[in-house]
Structures are given as C-alpha cells and as structure tokens.
Amino acid sequence: MSKYLFLFRGGMDMRAATPDALQASMMKWKQWMDELVKNGKMLSGEPLDGPGKVLTGTAKKITDGPFAEGKEVVGGYMMIEASGMDEALELSKGCPVLDHEGSVEVRPVMEMRM
Amino acid sequence: MEQQGASGAVGPLVENLFRRESGRLTAALTRFFGSAHLELAEDVVQDTLLKAMREWPFKGVPNDPVAWLHRVARNGAMDRLRRDARGAQLLKEQAPLLRSEWSMAATVNEALRPESLADDQLRMFFACCHPSLPTEQQVALVLKTLCGFGVPEIARAFVTNEETINKRLYRAREAFRALGHLEIPEGEDLSARTEHVLASIYLLFNEGYNATRNPDLIREDLIEEALHLAHLLTQHPATDLPDVHALLALMLFHAARTDARRAADGAIILLADQDRTQWDAELIDLAGQHLVLATRNGGFSSYHLEAAIAGMHAHASSFAATDWAAIVSLYDRLLVLKPHDIVRMNRAVALAEAQGADEGLRALEQVRGLEDHHVFQATRGELMRRAGRTEEARTAFQLALRLATAPQERILLEQRLAAL
Numbered sequence: 001m002s003k004y005l006f007l008f009r010g011g012m013d014m015r016a017a018t019p020d021a022l023q024a025s026m027m028k029w030k031q032w033m034d035e036l037v038k039n040g041k042m043l044s045g046e047p048l049d050g051p052g053k054v055l056t057g058t059a060k061k062i063t064d065g066p067f068a069e070g071k072e073v074v075g076g077y078m079m080i081e082a083s084g085m086d087e088a089l090e091l092s093k094g095c096p097v098l099d100h101e102g103s104v105e106v107r108p109v110m111e112m113r114m
Numbered sequence: 115m116e117q118q119g120a121s122g123a124v125g126p127l128v129e130n131l132f133r134r135e136s137g138r139l140t141a142a143l144t145r146f147f148g149s150a151h152l153e154l155a156e157d158v159v160q161d162t163l164l165k166a167m168r169e170w171p172f173k174g175v176p177n178d179p180v181a182w183l184h185r186v187a188r189n190g191a192m193d194r195l196r197r198d199a200r201g202a203q204l205l206k207e208q209a210p211l212l213r214s215e216w217s218m219a220a221t222v223n224e225a226l227r228p229e230s231l232a233d234d235q236l237r238m239f240f241a242c243c244h245p246s247l248p249t250e251q252q253v254a255l256v257l258k259t260l261c262g263f264g265v266p267e268i269a270r271a272f273v274t275n276e277e278t279i280n281k282r283l284y285r286a287r288e289a290f291r292a293l294g295h296l297e298i299p300e301g302e303d304l305s306a307r308t309e310h311v312l313a314s315i316y317l318l319f320n321e322g323y324n325a326t327r328n329p330d331l332i333r334e335d336l337i338e339e340a341l342h343l344a345h346l347l348t349q350h351p352a353t354d355l356p357d358v359h360a361l362l363a364l365m366l367f368h369a370a371r372t373d374a375r376r377a378a379d380g381a382i383i384l385l386a387d388q389d390r391t392q393w394d395a396e397l398i399d400l401a402g403q404h405l406v407l408a409t410r411n412g413g414f415s416s417y418h419l420e421a422a423i424a425g426m427h428a429h430a431s432s433f434a435a436t437d438w439a440a441i442v443s444l445y446d447r448l449l450v451l452k453p454h455d456i457v458r459m460n461r462a463v464a465l466a467e468a469q470g471a472d473e474g475l476r477a478l479e480q481v482r483g484l485e486d487h488h489v490f491q492a493t494r495g496e497l498m499r500r501a502g503r504t505e506e507a508r509t510a511f512q513l514a515l516r517l518a519t520a521p522q523e524r525i526l527l528e529q530r531l532a533a534l
Contacts, residue, residue, distance in 0.1 A: 014164050018264025019132035022167045027127070029171035047168040076168070 003043065003109035004088040006078040008095065011102030028096040036080060041091055045078030075102075079109070127175060130335075132163050133262035135180060138231050139187045140259050141238035146191070146225040147204055149241060149293040152259070154200045162187045188226050192218060235260060236350055237296035239343065242286075243310040244293060251286035252314045253321075254279055261339045271321055271336055298352055308353060312361050312417070315340050319365050323372070337369055356413020359404045360421050366401035367424035370394040382522050386433040398428045419448040438468035455483045459490055462497075471500035488517035492527060499534060508534055 012025060036042040050073055054063050075097070082088040085108060092104040128134070136159050143155035165186055166179075176182040195201040195218065242255040250272075257263045257271070265283070269276045299307045322336030344362045347353040374392035375383055383389075405421050423444045430436040445461035458481045466474020475497045484490035495510035508531065515527045 014167070015160065018267060019136040019163055019262045020130070020267070021264065022163045023127070023130075023132035026132075026167040026170055029167075030175070033171045046172060 001081050001083060002088075002111065004080050004082055004085075005105075005107045005109055006045070006080060006092055006095070007074050007105040007107070008076045008078075008097045009072060009074055009103045009105070010100070011075060011097040012100040025096055025099075028099070032094045032096060033078075035094070036078075036091065041080045041082065043079040043081055045076065047076040048074060050075075127179065130262075131179060132166070135183050136163060136262035137260045138235060139184065139226075140262075141234040142226050142231055143187070143191060144241075144259070145234045145237050145296045146222075148207070148295055150291045151200065151204055152287060152290060154194060154198065154204065156259070157198075158187055158190045158194055161190045165190075184226065184228065188222055191226070192222050195222075232346065232349055233298070234296075235346055236298055236353065239311060239346070240298055240307055241290060241293050241296045243307070243314050244289065245307070245310060246289045246292075247286055249310075249314060249317060251282045251289075252310065253317055254282040255286040255290060256314055256318070256343070257339070258283055260343070263335075271333070298350070300352070304352060305355075308347075308355060308357065311347070311353075312344075312357060315343050316361060316365075316417075318343070319368075323368055334372075337365075337372070341365055341369065356408045356410060357415045357417055359408035360413065360415055360417035363401045363404035363408055364417055364421035364424055366397050366404065367421060367428045370397035370401065370428060380522055382526050384526075385427065390432065393428065401425065401428065416448060416451045419444055419451065423448070436467070438464050442468050455481050459484060459493060463493060466497050466500070471497045475501055486517060488514040488523065488527075490514075491517060492530070495530065499530075504534055 012021070014022065017025070033042065033045075051064060055061070056063065080088065080091060082091060085106070088106050088108075092106050095104050097104060139159045139162065140152075140155050143158055144152050147155050162183055166183060170176070195205055238260055239256065242260060243252045247255070254268055254272075257268045258265070263271070265276050265279050269279045272279070298304075318336055319340035322333045322340065341362070344358060344365065347355075347358045348362065370393050371388065373394070374388040374390070377383055401421070402425065405418075405425060408418055408421065423441055426437055426441050426444070441464045442461060445457060445464055449457055449461065459478065462474050462477035462481065465477050475494075478494060478497060481490070491510050491514035495507045495514060498504075498507035498510055511527055511531045511534070515524060515531070518524050518527060
C-alpha cells in the first residue's frame with residue numbers, strides 16, 4: 001500500500017452558489033468521503049481556508065500568492081492509501097470537484113525506508 | 115483528523131435545510147443590522163453555509179445542524195462587525211452596546227435568539243411586501259431572501275431569464291434598503307399591509323399550482339413555500355387573521371388535488387376526469403378546519419369565497435354530484451369583490467354545468483379581454499362542442515392550440531380536436 005496526496009483546485013463558484021446547490025454539493029462530498037473512510041482508504045485531509053500568503057526566496061518576500069484565478073487555488077487536500085497510481089486515480093474519479101470543472105492533482109508520496 | 119462523524123451514522127439531513135435556514139438567518143440578521151445592510155446579512159449567511167459545506171464532509175454532520183448553523187452565523191456576524199468596512203459603518207449607526215467588545219457578544223446573541231426567529235421572518239415578509247414595491251418585485255425578493263432560492267431557481271419558477279430576475283431584485287433591494295428598521299405593522303396599517311402579503315403568497319401558490327409550462331421540481335417547492343408562509347402568519351397573534359386562514363384553506367383545498375391533476379406521463383387530467391380517491395383527504399380536512407377559523411369574528415374576503423368554492427369541489431362525491439347552482443351563486447358574490455374576467459369565465463363554466471352549455475356560452479360570450487388566453491378559447495371550444503356547434507368548437511380549439519405553449523396543454527387540446 002502506498003500513500004497518495006490529493007490536491008483539489010477550483011470547482012463550483014461557492015460565493016455565488018444557492019443554498020440548495022451548496023447543500024447538494026456538501027452531500028456529494030460527504031458521500032464520496034464516507035465511502036473512502038468505509039473502505040479504509042482515507043488517511044487524513046482538511047479543507048483549506050483562503051486566502052493565504054506565499055513566502056519566496058532568500059529575501060523571504062511575502063506575497064498574496066501567484067493565484068491569478070480562483071480555479072488555481074488549492075481548496076483542500078487529502079491523504080489516501082492505494083495499491084498504486086491506478087487505484088489512486090480510480091478513487092479520485094468520484095470527487096465532486098470534478099463536477100464543476102475543477103481538478104484533483106494525484107501525487108504519490110515518496111516512500112522513505114529507514 | 116476527526117473521523118467519527120464521517121464514518122459514524124448520521125441521520126439524513128432535511129432536504130431543504132440550507133435553504134430554510136438561509137431564509138431564517140437572513141431575516142434575523144437583517145432585522146438586527148437594519149434593512150440598509152441586507153447584503154451584509156446575506157454575506158454572513160453565505161459564509162455560514164460555506165463553512166458547513168466545507169467542514170461537514172470532513173467532520174460529519176453535527177448532531178444539531180440547525181444549532182450549528184445559527185452559532186456559526188452569530189460568530190460570523192460578530193466577525194463582520196469587527197472586520198468588515200460595512201460592519202464598521204454599522205457599528206457607528208448602532209447602539210453603543212455593540213461598540214464595546216465586552217457587550218457585543220451578549221447583544222448579538224440576544225438579537226439572534228432562536229425564539230425571535232419567527233417574528234423576524236414575519237417582519238422580513240412585511241418589509242419585502244412593502245407597498246413601495248410592485249408585486250412581482252415583492253415576490254422575487256421574498257423568494258430570494260425569505261425562502262432562500264437562488265436567481266436561477268426564481269427565473270425557472272417564473273419562466274423567465276436570470277437577467278429579468280436580477281433586474282427585479284436590484285430594484286427591489288433599492289427600495290428595501292430605504293425601509294430602515296423592519297416592523298410588523300400595527301392598527302389599520304396592518305390590514306392594508308396584510309393584503310399585500312396575502313396577494314404575494316397567492317401569486318407564489320398560483321405560479322406553483324397552475325404553471326404546467328415547466329414540470330420542474332421548484333413548482334412543488336413554490337406550493338410548499340406559499341403554505342409555509344401562510345402558516346407562519348397564523349403563528350403570530352397580530353397576523354392570525356380570518357383572511358389568512360381563508361387563503362390557507364383555499365390553497366390546501368387545491369393542494370389536496372395536486373397528484374390527481376397529473377397522469378404518470380405528465381398529462382393534465384381535468385377536474386371532471388380526476389380520480390377523487392387520489393385527493394388527499396388529510397389536506398381537505400385541514401383546509402376545512404382553516405375555513406372554520408376563517409369565519410370567526412365574521413371574517414369575509416374574496417379568499418373566503420374562493421375557499422368555499424374549492425371546498426364545494428373537494429367535498430363533492432363526483433363531478434356530477436357537485437352542487438353547481440351553489441357554486442354559481444358563490445361566483446356571483448365573488449364577482450362583487452373581485453370583478454375580474456377570469457372569475458367571469460369560471461362562473462360561466464359553473465353555469466354551463468348548472469343550467470346547460472347554452473347558458474354557459476351566453477355568459478362566456480360576455481367576457482371581454484381573455485381572447486388571447488388559451489384557457490378561454492379551450493373553454494369556449496368545450497362549451498361549443500356540448501352545445502352541438504362542432505365547427506365553432508373546432509375553430510376555438512385550434513385557436514387555443516395556437517396560443518398554448520406548455521406541451522401538456524397542447525396534447526390535451528389535440529386530443530379534444532381529434533375527438534370532435
């Protein structure tokens with residue numbers, strides 16, 4: 001079993017979303033995540049609050065980040081367990097962020113053997 | 115990470131929880147902030163829903179979701195008062211209690227007490243239905259702020275585009291902001307203002323009930339919201355008025371027939387052909403109770419008469435057994451209060467049942483101004499057919515077919531034409 005990091009970007013325009021749409025989306029996220037938990041795939045995860053800051057280089061320059069548009073902002077992350085990239089991708093396919101043209105970045109976590 | 119919520123069993127959420135609480139919180143916050151700060155109230159509510167949307171999938175739905183939303187909204191309100199430029203402006207306008215950090219929490223908690231939510235909704239309702247706003251703007255604002263519907267949903271409900279609804283809401287908000295503090299009117303003002311409120315409820319209901327143009331789920335939502343708002347009025351001593359019960363009775367008598375009016379394939383089933391065992395006996399019973407309450411203290415309005423007519427239909431064992439003569443005389447009285455062409459047309463239909471198609475046609479021919487209405491032409495066609503004037507019936511049905519837009523109505527008319 002290997003670990004994979006899911007990074008969620010974009011998705012529905014939540015500030016403009018109606019209460020019904022928000023509740024429906026919330027339920028979809030919940031169902032998807034409940035399934036991951038039930039199957040023992042979920043290790044951890046959290047939504048991220050925005051907006052953040054970016055610290056750059058030796059000058060430690062602080063900026064509001066390179067986010068030109070909302071869809072480039074990481075809205076949350078999740079650590080899951082899967083047998084390989086294929087399974088990790090399969091698990092990510094149910095993510096509701098995809099319903100609104102958002103993206104899931106799937107990254108294998110490097111295995112470090114002591 | 116907390117997983118007990120996500121994995122633990124949580125009861126199913128009420129389907130319209132976000133929408134319902136959005137309306138209640140917007141009302142409470144707007145009453146607290148004042149009408150000029152409607153947008154600020156709406157922002158706090160949106161923040162609250164967003165927080166729930168992002169946290170609940172991870173942490174699980176709280177045991178008491180309503181209490182959770184209200185607590186987050188109270189904290190959100192304080193946060194905005196401290197940090198938002200509009201909040202700062204509001205603090206300047208508001209009582210000194212809010213200015214001190216020490217007394218702010220107590221003031222906000224007091225202002226957003228769960229016990230005062232129903233009152234807040236009523237105040238909001240009266241404000242939305244202020245006479246300075248045209249009815250269509252009133253209803254758009256009610257649906258948006260009080261019922262928690264979004265612009266796309268309201269546009270679908272009124273079969274128009276989002277731009278039109280946005281314009282209505284924009285104008286409505288301008289007038290709304292000028293109202294200041296939201297109050298339930300008193301004295302003579304109350305009855306005049308209640309008329310506006312009832313008119314907007316009835317419009318809401320009719321949009322949901324009559325429009326077959328768009329078999330969207332929101333239609334049933336509109337009926338439910340109209341009933342909910344009327345019920346809300348009966349819960350406050352100032353607005354627990356005979357006319358309110360009459361309107362509620364009227365709507366319930368109609369709502370009892372909702373399922374029987376539509377076939378499985380969505381086709382319209384006319385009153386004469388409806389399976390009366392499908393009518394909801396509980397709703398009819400409830401409607402009857404409200405009609406009794408409506409006649410306390412000699413209450414009398416067009417809603418009373420319309421409820422009485424709907425009640426005659428609801429209690430008739432069959433179409434043939436309906437007391438049409440009594441219904442005609444109720445329409446006669448209704449015409450005195452509401453001299454509308456639609457009422458005249460409906461009276462003509464009842465007259466045709468009571469005294470024959472020729473009498474009905476004679477009454478119908480005196481109705482002016484509905485010639486471009488497909489229901490009027492379809493009614494003419496039907497009465498012509500019964501009077502044996504087949505060719506005139508065909509012309510009327512063909513005209514109705516040209517005027518009708520809803521697919522179900524067109525199907526019905528085509529069947530009528532084919533059967534001639």
